Amino acid sequence: xxxxVTLSGQxxxxxxxxxxxxxxxxxxxxxEFAPFGDLSSLGxxxxxxxxxKPRLGNPGxxxxxxxxxxxxxxxxxxxxxEYFCRETLPKLPTNQTNVIANIYASSVxxxxxLAAILEHEPRIKALEVNxxxxxxxxxxxxxxxxxKMAAHVTKxxxxxxxxxxxxxxxxxxxxxxxxxxQSVEGAGCDCISCINxxxxxxxxxKSRRPMLANVIGGLSGPAIKPVALRCVWQVxxxxxxxxxxxGGITSARDVLxxxxxxxxxxxxxxxxxxxxxxxxxxxxxxxxxxxxxxITSLTELRGSLKVS
Amino acid sequence: xxxxxxxxxxxxxxxxxxxxxxxYFFALRLENPNWEEWQPGQFVMLRPAxxxxxxxxxxxxxxxxxxxxxxICFFQVLGRGTERLAQLKxxxxxxxxxxxxxxxxxxxxxxxxxxxxxxxxxxxxxYVNRHSQPxxxxxxxxxxxxxxxxxxxSINERITLDSLQETVPGxxxxxxxxxxxxxxxxAEQHGLVLACGPLPFLKTVQRFALQFQAxxxxxxENRMACGVGACLGCVTKTTPNWQDQKxxxxxxxVCTHGPVFWAEQIIL
Numbered sequence: 001x002x003x004x005v006t007l008s009g010q011x012x013x014x015x016x017x018x019x020x021x022x023x024x025x026x027x028x029x030x031x032e033f034a035p036f037g038d039l040s041s042l043g044x045x046x047x048x049x050x051x052x053k054p055r056l057g058n059p060g061x062x063x064x065x066x067x068x069x070x071x072x073x074x075x076x077x078x079x080x081x082e083y084f085c086r087e088t089l090p091k092l093p094t095n096q097t098n099v100i101a102n103i104y105a106s107s108v109x110x111x112x113x114l115a116a117i118l119e120h121e122p123r124i125k126a127l128e129v130n131x132x133x134x135x136x137x138x139x140x141x142x143x144x145x146x147x148k149m150a151a152h153v154t155k156x157x158x159x160x161x162x163x164x165x166x167x168x169x170x171x172x173x174x175x176x177x178x179x180x181x182q183s184v185e186g187a188g189c190d191c192i193s194c195i196n197x198x199x200x201x202x203x204x205x206k207s208r209r210p211m212l213a214n215v216i217g218g219l220s221g222p223a224i225k226p227v228a229l230r231c232v233w234q235v236x237x238x239x240x241x242x243x244x245x246x247g248g249i250t251s252a253r254d255v256l257x258x259x260x261x262x263x264x265x266x267x268x269x270x271x272x273x274x275x276x277x278x279x280x281x282x283x284x285x286x287x288x289x290x291x292x293x294x295i296t297s298l299t300e301l302r303g304s305l306k307v308s
Numbered sequence: 309x310x311x312x313x314x315x316x317x318x319x320x321x322x323x324x325x326x327x328x329x330x331x332y333f334f335a336l337r338l339e340n341p342n343w344e345e346w347q348p349g350q351f352v353m354l355r356p357a358x359x360x361x362x363x364x365x366x367x368x369x370x371x372x373x374x375x376x377x378x379x380i381c382f383f384q385v386l387g388r389g390t391e392r393l394a395q396l397k398x399x400x401x402x403x404x405x406x407x408x409x410x411x412x413x414x415x416x417x418x419x420x421x422x423x424x425x426x427x428x429x430x431x432x433x434x435y436v437n438r439h440s441q442p443x444x445x446x447x448x449x450x451x452x453x454x455x456x457x458x459x460x461x462s463i464n465e466r467i468t469l470d471s472l473q474e475t476v477p478g479x480x481x482x483x484x485x486x487x488x489x490x491x492x493x494x495a496e497q498h499g500l501v502l503a504c505g506p507l508p509f510l511k512t513v514q515r516f517a518l519q520f521q522a523x524x525x526x527x528x529e530n531r532m533a534c535g536v537g538a539c540l541g542c543v544t545k546t547t548p549n550w551q552d553q554k555x556x557x558x559x560x561x562v563c564t565h566g567p568v569f570w571a572e573q574i575i576l
Contacts, residue, residue, distance in 0.1 A: 025539075025540075026534075026538060026539065027538055028536070028537055028538035032534075032536045032537045032538045032564075033536070033538070034310075035310040035311050035312065035313075035536075036312075036313050048538075048540075056558065056559060057540065057543070057559055060530070060531075060541075060542075060543060060544075060559075061531055061541075062540065062541050062543065063531060063533050063539060063541030063542075064531070065363070065364060065365050065389075065533070067362060068361050068362050068364065069364060070364055070365065070533060072533075072539070072541060074539070074540045074541065077540050077543070077559055079554075083554075221361075221364050222361040222364070250361060270364060270533075272534070272538065273364065273365060273366075273533040273534040273538070273539055274355065274364050274365070274366070275313070275355070275403065276313050276405060276534070276536060277313050
């Protein structure tokens with residue numbers, strides 16, 4: 001079965017060997033998972049969020065396990081884009097698979113500056129703009145929660161990196177995700193990935209303290225899959241550009257469900273922590289499950305949800 | 309060696325401590341993973357199929373001991389994950405990712421003081437058994453549960469183990485005093501101190517280690533999701549003494565840079 005997918009955006013394309021990508025923040029810089037599978041077999045991997053300057057991240061505890069999920073408030077710890085390009089990128093299999101940079105900034109200008117730096121980095125095949133990190137706040141409002149701001153950031157990145165495949169990652173913590181999706185599509189992005197984590201919290205009754213030092217964190221894992229499916233379905237109906245589904249995927253069945261509601265590709269996130277070889281295994285599992293379910297191609301399945 | 313992710317068969321699960329009451333301490337014997345190499349102080353991420361989707365994270369457990377017959381992990385039931393581990397049966401399979409992290413240094417000819425607090429004794433089982441000159445080892449073990457709850461037998465066979473059980477509040481002062489005295493003496497002999505235990509225990513050891521300038525390694529137990537350096541959940545803060553200047557005064561992953569650290573290089 002041919003699993004190859006071409007993501008055709010408004011101005012750029014991205015060729016994937018298969019629809020399996022790994023979600024930013026759950027796969028390190030890829031190398032952490034090299035002992036468990038062949039990185040070049042993946043459709044691509046999205047590296048831990050990059051910022052212009054190094055970021056220390058939040059104090060601990062940064063993570064807590066919840067029922068069928070986890071909360072994190074890592075706060076985008078990273079060594080900065082320059083360090084990444086100089087030290088990390090040369091070690092990655094950039095000729096064999098798509099290495100995608102997830103970028104975060106606290107102002108529109110900074111987003112543009114970051115995008116401009118990566119525009120000139122041929123080893124990076126696409127940018128994923130993180131306008132939806134729930135753990136980092138500047139000025140109180142997330143870019144991803146305001147349609148105008150989301151479009152503004154998207155436009156700035158588009159102009160700064162006209163030759164990169166541009167993905168915008170949306171937050172589910174909004175009243176109307178389809179509206180935000182249309183807004184970033186209108187601003188020129190090639191693709192939408194959704195969803196980022198849901199805001200949540202966890203407390204300890206005995207000590208009467210929050211489980212995270214940051215109090216609030218982002219919920220991920222199997223618990224959020226129904227929310228993610230709903231968002232992908234709503235977004236896929238609302239836009240013409242391809243959508244990448246993210247949220248609680250742990251099996252080939254989950255992957256096919258996301259494709260059924262309209263996703264072109266998916267990202268494996270928290271499941272990478274549950275089973276480090278999972279993303280590699282899914283590539284082999286999908287054709288087997290398709291055969292079992294008489295699905296002849298992913299194209300045939302995509303968006304074929306019957307809603308009466 | 310680079311870690312592997314394997315499905316290993318459970319050989320048996322042996323409860324420790326008094327019979328007739330509910331057990332909280334278990335030795336889990338698994339079939340040999342056939343790793344090429346491992347060091348005491350390293351750990352595994354253990355995830356049985358029974359965790360399902362409900363319990364996402366594997367549980368980081370220190371390697372108690374590895375022989376050609378089996379891998380032994382030791383755990384205390386403390387929450388929903390370890391409760392489910394305690395229900396494992398002979399023949400069940402468990403996902404084992406390891407060996408992970410950096411173990412303790414081993415300098416066979418150096419007088420080495422092992423300091424264990426409670427479950428912190430676990431990695432020292434392998435350490436003591438692997439050490440070729442056990443007469444250079446001594447150990448102080450502070451614990452709350454009765455001694456038969458812990459895997460001390462094979463340690464006792466090879467070295468002298470001084471144990472202090474904390475039953476009344478005053479016992480803690482005795483333990484702190486003993487730690488101070490032993491770390492001081494070890495520093496005088498230019499020895500090596502290795503410690504593993506709960507955070508307050510490690511903080512005390514670190515304080516005396518810095519005070520007496522004793523070469524000391526501490527093994528941390530932070531909450532972990534992945535165990536392979538990706539989630540950045542388990543980080544600890546480094547001091548200006550950190551070996552790689554680029555990571556000094558930064559957060560580093562306990563799972564990959566540790567769990568064993570030099571006492572002067574981290575802030576607890």
